[in-house]
Amino acid sequence: MKISLVLGNREGLSQQTARGCVATNLALPGFGSLMAGRAVGYAQVVLTVAGFGLTMLFGLKFIAWYLPHWSAINEADPVEALSRVWQEVRWALLGIALFVVSGLWSLVTNAAILRSARRDDDAGKPPRLS
Numbered sequence: 001m002k003i004s005l006v007l008g009n010r011e012g013l014s015q016q017t018a019r020g021c022v023a024t025n026l027a028l029p030g031f032g033s034l035m036a037g038r039a040v041g042y043a044q045v046v047l048t049v050a051g052f053g054l055t056m057l058f059g060l061k062f063i064a065w066y067l068p069h070w071s072a073i074n075e076a077d078p079v080e081a082l083s084r085v086w087q088e089v090r091w092a093l094l095g096i097a098l099f100v101v102s103g104l105w106s107l108v109t110n111a112a113i114l115r116s117a118r119r120d121d122d123a124g125k126p127p128r129l130s
Helices: 015-027 031-035 040-075 080-125
Strands: none
Touching: 015 031, 015 040, 031 040, 031 080, 040 080
């Protein structure tokens, strides 16, 4: 199986292809943009993969830290406990934020993909006679 990150054909997307690109963008932000031929998809993919990686790596690290320290955190001063938890969870939250930013960015790209596909479909139709 060959995996390629080459841009798709941007010219003449059909409505069905555009909807497929949008669905892919909703599941994995950036990959649908690449399928639709948008170069901005590369940046979206980087944010998606980096966000997912940070979340998984530091999220698991946080869980591994939190379980043994659970009783000490619940019995400690709330401000001190929050400070300790923040020190451990901040990188995982950064990963979540990166993933959310890539998702929001892909929503904007989704609108542009659908708009261009609708315009291309309308261009091929004969004028409507009333």
